[in-house]
Amino acid sequence: MCGRYRRTSADEEIAKRYHIPIPIQSDLPISWNIAPSQPVLTIRRNPETGIRTLDALKWGLIPSWAKDAKNGYKTINARVETVEKSASYRAAFKKRRCLIPVDSFYEWKAGIAPKQPFSIGMKSGEPFVFAGLWEGWKPKDSDEWLRTCTIVTCESNEFCLAIHTRMPVILPESVHEAWLNGSAGKQVLVPFIAEEMVAHPISMRVNSPRNNDRAIIDPV
Numbered sequence: 001m002c003g004r005y006r007r008t009s010a011d012e013e014i015a016k017r018y019h020i021p022i023p024i025q026s027d028l029p030i031s032w033n034i035a036p037s038q039p040v041l042t043i044r045r046n047p048e049t050g051i052r053t054l055d056a057l058k059w060g061l062i063p064s065w066a067k068d069a070k071n072g073y074k075t076i077n078a079r080v081e082t083v084e085k086s087a088s089y090r091a092a093f094k095k096r097r098c099l100i101p102v103d104s105f106y107e108w109k110a111g112i113a114p115k116q117p118f119s120i121g122m123k124s125g126e127p128f129v130f131a132g133l134w135e136g137w138k139p140k141d142s143d144e145w146l147r148t149c150t151i152v153t154c155e156s157n158e159f160c161l162a163i164h165t166r167m168p169v170i171l172p173e174s175v176h177e178a179w180l181n182g183s184a185g186k187q188v189l190v191p192f193i194a195e196e197m198v199a200h201p202i203s204m205r206v207n208s209p210r211n212n213d214r215a216i217i218d219p220v
Contacts, residue, residue: 043099096136
């Protein structure tokens with residue numbers, strides 16, 4: 001699964017890197033310790049104009065048919081094996097996709113007590129994106145829509161497998177547009193190239209979302 005990550009690249013950097021018109025105003029600060037239920041930065045595509053936008057969505061997808069918002073934490077990840085069939089995700093998989101900009105993600109290695117957290121990212125040090133889905137949900141007693149999202153996960157590649165059995169789907173830039181416009185199917189939702197990734201153990205301070213500073217990713 002993927003339950004924690006950091007996004008420390010500024011909005012302007014992400015906009016330039018992923019072909020989003022400037023100026024942009026997401027109003028989201030960078031974060032070293034992003035957790036479920038928090039607003040997260042996403043890249044969406046306007047279906048009419050094809051223009052990409054940088055938007056803040058709540059992490060934890062709430063299906064449009066949900067009676068309430070209580071199950072958001074259970075839907076922070078969508079398994080690639082069932083994403084097109086699951087009642088919670090199938091509509092979003094067909095029509096509402098997004099990219100989620102990331103600088104590294106955190107995973108906890110089992111088999112030792114306490115579990116050791118790791119920071120996992122690219123050898124290049126550059127940002128990358130998760131494959132995501134989004135939905136709109138409106139409470140019965142409100143006219144305001146709540147926009148939420150989830151991260152698609154797959155089986156780990158040989159590198160991440162040493163830490164955890166699953167990993168987020170990381171999309172190379174060559175398939176970003178096809179993912180956003182819906183022309184790409186599940187064939188692009190595969191483990192990322194292991195040789196391009198790097199990881200190191202980090203402080204247990206990452207266990208609490210209240211700890212949100214640069215020192216979290218210092219190697220231990």
